[in-house]
Amino acid sequence: MGRWRPDARERLQQAAFELFAEQGFAATTVPEITTRAGLTTRTFFRHFADKREVFFADEVxxxxxxxxxxxxxxxxxxxxxxxxxxxxxxxxxxxxxxxxxxxxxxxxxxxxxxxxxxxxxxxxxxxxxxxxxxxxxxxxxxxxxxxxxxxxxxxxxxxxxxxxxxxxxxxxxxxxxxxxxxxxxxxxx
Amino acid sequence: MGRWRPDARERLQQAAFELFAEQGFAATTVPEITTRAGLTTRTFFRHFADKREVFFADEVxxxxxxxxxxxxxxxxxxxxxxxxxxxxxxxxxxxxxxxxxxxxxxxxxxxxxxxxxxxxxxxxxxxxxxxxxxxxxxxxxxxxxxxxxxxxxxxxxxxxxxxxxxxxxxxxxxxxxxxxxxxxxxxxx
DNA sequence: CTAGGTGATGACACGACATGTCATCGCGTT
DNA sequence: AACGCGATGACATGTCGTGTCATCACCTAG
The missing domain is CATH 1.10.357.10 (Tetracycline Repressor, domain 2)
Incomplete structure (x- = not known):
């Protein structure tokens, strides 16, 4: 499993929206998102200022x-x-x-x-x-x-x-x- | 020190604004506020949904x-x-x-x-x-x-x-x- | 071809926020 | 005096968000 797979931000976003759809926004934790994306919690917060921001990533x-x-x-x-x-x-x-x-x-x-x-x-x-x-x-x-x-x-x-x-x-x-x-x-x- | 001093909400609000003025909003923690008001952290969140709400208490x-x-x-x-x-x-x-x-x-x-x-x-x-x-x-x-x-x-x-x-x-x-x-x-x- | 240099990620620690739960206390009612 | 009600205390816990340093891939210069 290569560290360094590209598109970290996009993978996080994708995983986040899947989980939001499955179980709602509040019930989804950042570790859940990063696990699905194959990354760590810290990396999530390097790409998004907070959990809400990923929801608006397409509109920045x-x-x-x-x-x-x-x-x-x-x-x-x-x-x-x-x-x-x-x-x-x-x-x-x-x-x-x-x-x-x-x-x-x-x-x-x-x-x-x-x-x-x-x-x-x-x-x-x-x-x-x-x-x-x-x-x-x-x-x-x-x-x-x-x-x-x-x-x-x-x-x-x-x-x-x-x-x-x-x-x-x-x-x-x-x-x-x-x-x-x-x-x-x-x-x- | 009587438990049950009245005006808990007002005391919290007062303490909060003092601290915000002294050291800013972000640098002020909820425990700091409640300590100054002579209450506990849990009580703060019984009166205000979150730390931001106390700032708008007068305008609700x-x-x-x-x-x-x-x-x-x-x-x-x-x-x-x-x-x-x-x-x-x-x-x-x-x-x-x-x-x-x-x-x-x-x-x-x-x-x-x-x-x-x-x-x-x-x-x-x-x-x-x-x-x-x-x-x-x-x-x-x-x-x-x-x-x-x-x-x-x-x-x-x-x-x-x-x-x-x-x-x-x-x-x-x-x-x-x-x-x-x-x-x-x-x-x- | 190898030695850095650069930039993104991992790993870990930690403080603050927010909430659930149960015990405790003051006060009014009967 | 016993009781009930509502507010608070005490404790535990989960999540968020950040600081810090190590690690790794890739690039470039020599």
Whole structure:
């Protein structure tokens, strides 16, 4: 058994998700994960800051991706349009067509307070990345924060709606519907 | 030394904040807190679910307060107005005039990832309470979620702005300014 | 071809967090 | 005075997360 088998991180992630699915997040211990992956506990914590992080391993680069897309995008009509445009590729590649997988993921998320909490942090990280992007475009602090948070809210609320319903509306359309709903609700003039 | 001295929870909270101020959140252990309060470690966890919770002990009932205020309020012009109206007493009693204390609190919050994460959960709990209130008023799921989240965002962004600046604008006014900013920002499309 | 150098992993120890369980005590009720 | 209830103490335990040093594979220089 070769020490040094490659892809330690991926093996850990794989083993973790198998165990989470089999017995839940809380009931799965880190030693269980590392045993299945053929590694040691210490190595797990070299690849993931804590047990929760492995759950979000696939999504770590999402904030950077959005930030890059926003930075490269041409000047949009409005900051909010810029955000929604920057989100579109992510929505397309990571959400659309994966509804069932994402529903399973949400079930796991709902089963554990710690995971829910970490999910909020990931959401905040996304908002931060967007806020930085808006600051770089010259928006003032408060405006940038406001729009970034609102943009992320739109996407998350839309995702919830999308996962809750069984029709085949596209997530992208639901996001835009949410935008229109909020607009009219605020009485934007 | 009487077992049974009253106010165990308050003593724990007091001791905890003293120690957090003296040596930071992470460097403070639960046994340290309980020793100073004249109690045992086990008792700490009977009063607070975990070490982070004691930090937010003063704010646990805030979501319920807002929910009650919203439930008792007469029908407002708009749901968002209802939220901001429901927030006003809280803003008045827990924020206005306490800027320095709240700045200190924010410093502690910034010093620890775990605390920041828990703060996000408290924020989410507030949004949930508001969302329930809106649902009870007959709004549909998505609309209620959208407006509740946006309302909480307005308040939090405004608080940040308020704490960042040294002028003597009232927080309530900053919240309304933020509302107008968002309104115009979404409307301009 | 061999001697380092580098980087990832193993092995071990350890402190803190969090929880289960049962005993103990203060206090009010009857 | 006996009893019950609720809060606390005392003890044990499991998991998490980190510090530290040794070990091994691979690469590169000479």
């Amino acid at each position: 680069e999402m904030p950077k991706v959005v930030a890059t897309l926003m930075a490269e995008a041409p000047a949009s009509a409005t900051p909010m349009a810029l955000i929604l445009e920057g989100m579109r590729p992510l929505v397309e590649t990571r959400f659309e067509g994966r509804k069932e997988v994402l529903r399973q993921r949400r079930e796991l998320l709902r089963s554990d307070d710690g995971l829910r909490e970490r999910d909020l942090r990931k959401r905040a990280a996304m908002a931060d990345a967007i806020r930085e992007g808006l600051l770089a475009r010259g928006l003032d602090r408060t405006r940038a924060a406001l729009i970034a948070e609102t943009g992320v809210t739109l996407v998350y609320v839309a995702i919830a709606e999308w996962l809750d319903t069984d029709d085949d509306r596209r997530l992208d359309d639901i996001i835009r519907e949410a935008f229109e709903t909020l607009r009219s609700e605020l009485g934007a003039s | 009932e805030m979501p319920k307060v807002v929910a009650t205020l919203m439930a008792e309020a007469p029908a407002s012009a708009t749901p968002m107005a209802l939220i901001l109206e429901g927030m006003r007493p809280l803003v008045e009693t827990r924020f206005e005039g306490r800027k320095e204390v709240l700045r200190q609190r924010r410093e502690l919050l910034r010093s620890d990832d775990g605390l920041r994460e828990r703060d996000l959960r408290k924020r989410a709990a507030m949004a949930d309470a508001i969302r329930e209130g809106l649902l009870a008023r007959g709004l549909d799921r998505t609309r209620a979620a959208l407006i509740a989240e946006t309302g909480v965002t307005l308040v939090y962004v405004a608080i940040a702005e308020w704490l960042d600046t040294d002028d003597d604008r009232r927080l309530d006014d900053i919240i309304r300014e933020a509302f107008e900013t968002l309104r115009s920002e979404l409307g301009a499309s």
